[in-house]
Amino acid sequence: MFYLSELEHSLRVPPHLLNLPLEDAIKSVLQNVFLDKVLADLGLCVSVYDIKSIEGGFVLPGDGAATYKVGFRIVVFRPFVGEVIAAKFKESDSNGLRLTLGFFDDIYVPAPLMPKPNRCEPDPYNRKQMIWVWEYGEPLEDFIIDDSCQIKFRVESISYPSVPTERAEDAKPFAPMVVTGNMDEDGLGPVSWWDSYEQIDQEE
Amino acid sequence: MKANAGALTNFEVLDFLNSRGASKDTTRVIAPIARSEYKVYDYLVETAASTQTRESVTKFADKCKDFKVAKAEILNIINLRPSSIVELLPIIETPDDRKINTDGILELVKDLLPPLPTTETHEDNAEEETDNGEQL
Numbered sequence: 001m002f003y004l005s006e007l008e009h010s011l012r013v014p015p016h017l018l019n020l021p022l023e024d025a026i027k028s029v030l031q032n033v034f035l036d037k038v039l040a041d042l043g044l045c046v047s048v049y050d051i052k053s054i055e056g057g058f059v060l061p062g063d064g065a066a067t068y069k070v071g072f073r074i075v076v077f078r079p080f081v082g083e084v085i086a087a088k089f090k091e092s093d094s095n096g097l098r099l100t101l102g103f104f105d106d107i108y109v110p111a112p113l114m115p116k117p118n119r120c121e122p123d124p125y126n127r128k129q130m131i132w133v134w135e136y137g138e139p140l141e142d143f144i145i146d147d148s149c150q151i152k153f154r155v156e157s158i159s160y161p162s163v164p165t166e167r168a169e170d171a172k173p174f175a176p177m178v179v180t181g182n183m184d185e186d187g188l189g190p191v192s193w194w195d196s197y198e199q200i201d202q203e204e
Numbered sequence: 205m206k207a208n209a210g211a212l213t214n215f216e217v218l219d220f221l222n223s224r225g226a227s228k229d230t231t232r233v234i235a236p237i238a239r240s241e242y243k244v245y246d247y248l249v250e251t252a253a254s255t256q257t258r259e260s261v262t263k264f265a266d267k268c269k270d271f272k273v274a275k276a277e278i279l280n281i282i283n284l285r286p287s288s289i290v291e292l293l294p295i296i297e298t299p300d301d302r303k304i305n306t307d308g309i310l311e312l313v314k315d316l317l318p319p320l321p322t323t324e325t326h327e328d329n330a331e332e333e334t335d336n337g338e339q340l
Contacts (some may be wrong), residue, residue, distance in 0.1 A: 001283060002217045005208040036240035042207055045251070047220065047246050071210060075217060077244075083280055084294050103243035152284075154294060187294040194290045 001085065003078050004049060005042055008071045010056075015065055023051055026070055034074060036103075038176035040160040043078030044104055079102060079155045079179060084102070086191070087181075089147035094120055094130050099151055099181065106175040108151055113182040115143075115189055134189070149192045153181030211275075214253035214283045215261050221245045252285035255318040264316040270307055272302065281309065285317050 011033065017025035026049055034045040053071040062069055079085060087099035089108055097109040111120075115134040123129040134143040145151070157180045163175060183189045226237050226245045237245075248254065261282055268278045277296055286292040292306055294301065297307050 001214060001279075002212040003207075004212060008205060031238060035238050046217070047238075047241050049220065053268045075212065075220065080276055082297065083276070084284060086284065102247040103240060151292070185294055187290045187292075187296040194288070 001077065001079055001083060002046065002075050004073050005076050006052070006071065006073050008069065010067060011068050012065045012067050022054065026051060026054060026068060027109060030070065030074075038160070040162075040176070041078070043076035044177060046075040046077050046103075049075050053099065055103065055137075066076055080159065081155050081157060083155045084188070085181075086150045086152050089145070089151055092130055092132055092145065093128070095185075097132060097145065098154065098204050104177075104179075106177060106182055107153070107179045109181045111182050113156060113180075113184050115203060126158070134193075135146040143189075143193055145190060149190050151183075151190050152188050153183050154181040154185065156180045211279055213261060213279055214248055215256040215258075217244065218248040218253045219258070221248070231293065250319065251283065252319075253283070256282070260316050260318070262314065267312055267316070268309070271305055273304060273309070277295055281313065282317070285319070286310070287313065287315060 006032065009030070011026070011029050013022075013025050013029055017028065020028070030051075032047050035046065036045065038044050049072070051070060051072045055069040055071075057066045057068055059065070085101070087101050089097070090100040090105060091098040093193065094111070095110045096114060098105070099107040101107070114132055115136075117135050119133050119135065120130050123131050132145045134145070135141070136143060159178050159180070160176060161174075161178065163176075164171075167174075187194055219246070221237065221241060224237060226242065228249065264282060265278055268281070273281075273296060280290070280295045283297065284291065286295065287310075289306060289310065292310060294304065296304060296309075
């Protein structure tokens with residue numbers, strides 16, 4: 001789920017940070033630049049881990065600040081394909097489910113990857129939402145997917161869409177990293193579905 | 205640039221944030237931690253990572269090598285702490301074909317990785333329910 005990545009970056013340390021020790025000043029600039037941002041093919045930057053090297057400190061002509069070349073390590077959130085993650089419910093509509101981790105919201109479970117057989121019905125309490133129901137067992141029992149507990153999914157793919165040049169009026173906000181999840185497997189889906197599994201097994 | 209300089213478990217990330225002074229304290233102004241980092245912290249304290257220690261995690265990873273599971277799978281087990289077979293199965297790819305001793309892994313999880321306080325109470329309730337069922 002989390003990785004360390006080694007990066008190198010040229011950055012400008014503005015003069016108002018000169019009262020700090022150099023390392024602290026550079027760290028605060030790095031945090032401003034990278035934290036909570038997605039780097040394509042690298043993931044979501046969570047935290048600056050440490051600084052490995054600081055080079056330079058040149059003042060470029062016409063500039064009132066020193067520029068350093070810094071090598072550093074950063075903690076990134078980048079799930080791997082096949083990983084199982086516990087997330088929380090965010091939205092659901094006829095296209096599928098949207099999950100959140102609190103710090104990352106762009107997790108989608110599309111309709112073809114929902115537990116089968118399923119059906120989708122309108123939510124009586126919220127007109128914008130649809131409820132997904134898994135039909136399972138003999139006789140058929142309804143298992144509803146809602147926000148009552150954590151939901152586990154398996155990472156199917158991760159994509160880094162490029163920034164669109166044109167934006168439609170009603171388009172969704174741009175997401176730089178999108179995780180597609182799969183829930184169509186035993187043990188996946190809301191954790192409450194599987195709590196009683198072992199008991200039933202033993203009774204049999 | 206090196207995109208992958210090592211994977212981290214949830215526990216290691218939480219430990220790193222703790223070492224910088226993150227806490228459940230509601231004021232959240234004293235520690236030099238960004239708001240986005242606190243979101244990660246909030247997610248992690250609710251996972252099994254909050255009860256793990258460095259010793260238990262390294263010991264578990266060492267012992268897990270005997271089961272011939274992949275590194276990514278060990279990482280996933282530590283992060284999720286599966287307590288039953290149905291929780292473990294999605295993590296491990298084709299356990300039957302690879303002849304993996306899933307019961308052994310579950311034993312090891314029970315021995316070395318402490319359960320979440322909340323799930324523990326839940327298990328207690330479940331036991332009580334089954335007890336009642338037998339009496340009836």
